[in-house]
Amino acid sequence: MHRFNNGDFGNSILLGDSGYMNLSYLFTPFLNVQNDGERNYNRSHVQSRVKVENLFGVWKRRFPIIAYGCRMKLENVLCVIVATAVLHNLARLRGEPEPPIENLIMEHELQQAIRDGDIPLAAEENDLGYDYRRHLVDIYFSRL
Template sequence: MFTSVDVSWPGSVHDSRIWRNPQTRSQLINKANLVLLGDDGYAIGPCLMTPFRNPTPGAEINYNKLLKQKRVIIECCFGQLKRRFPILQYVCRVKLENVPKIIIACIVLHNVAKILGDADFDLVEQDPDEDEGNHENGELPLRQLGQQIRRKYYNK
């Protein structure tokens, strides 16, 4: 579920620019026990953890792996949202001033669907040609085995 959304910035603005905005940053810095996870496009700060650049073997590499594992969660949430509402994947052909309203509406409906237990979009996105694999040379069974393994690790 999405708990905080800001649609007041145009899509071409980089996330790190939004983070540098004093109003955005101050709202989050003043929260106790809050740590945000960022990618290497951000500068590290008291409540913004970023990966090590050129990590040394051991703890720094392990930290980077853990950070990446946790950050992928939000990417999966965006993927679910876009699968549920394809208008968010493609060109939105409406007046520019209506785009933020559409985004908020999609997020609210997504959260309602989650609350109501709509599991249709909780699954790993399946390839459109999943059942049309090449049956020659045993490729279909190998593909199915690969998909099973991928689902096993995705659902951990």
């Protein structure tokens, strides 16, 4: 996280769930949606996170060492993570089938969760990144 704090990644942001505090580079959903911009932001946030989490699920099924943990030196673990990511991308480029799907959130379930407001949210009033997230909503999501 210190590289994000140092600005090494420019204007990049990370998406987090309710377990994280908002920071200038880490955005979470709004707790109390008050307008269409915030609603659009939350919808986009959830849809993006679901896609990333589904990708991680496929990656873990393809390479169980990612799911169950690497019991080796840290420098070797980093190599395993990179190697499996490269192999996963090559498998996708070659059109190899994904491992069997288990408990994958289906699109209609996602849409229903958004409509029902069943998105896990965190308290936000004192979050350090609240103003950054508010600016993003104002300049982009309020115009959708």
